[in-house]
Amino acid sequence: MQEPTLLLLTALADEPRHGYALMREVAEISDGRVRLRTGTLYGALERLQREGMVRVEREEVVDGRARKVYALAEPGVTALAEETARLRALAVEAERRLALRPGFRGATA
Template sequence: MYQYIVAVTEPAFFILTALVGGPRHGYGIVGEVAELSRGRVQLKIGTLYGVLDRLVGDGLVELDREEAERGRLRRYYRLTGAGRHELSAEAERQAANSRIATDRLRMFQPAKAETA
């Protein structure tokens, strides 16, 4: 069984997933996460960079490059091999947990209310 490096929060899960497609800058990550989650996860910039700092510190994401665009510095981040491995393990864990809950819900169906 795989030993997790870090606990993967929902924002971290979606940031890692967004980076599977290649390097992205902060606003690109925000947009990709919104699209992947069908609008359910809306990252605020403070949350994004807090999570990115943690993911970089944990070796799951690294700085790919920096580019100046219209006088502003854009940092592009990419997924590391460890990040890909961690995301894969987390996706498997979530799928297994979902199957457990679904099976349990089927097993314990509420009794149908009797009609008078």
């Protein structure tokens, strides 16, 4: 799983959101580092629906603009939980190895 996808699932983890809100949320989570393009966003959303990770919870019209509100499906919750656990373990291992290097000054500050 790549980072944009991981960010997307994370942005959906606490509550359902529509596409455009997801773009803003992902930017915020990543401190502005990752700006999802619409091509990536809607492409990923479609793929994640095919894979059963995400579902459309409802469609609404707000101020004359159509919205699709996406939500994490159960497989998505499980996948996200497993992925983050895996990644956290990997990060810890990488940092352990880096600390083994002679003269290493942590970049974590």
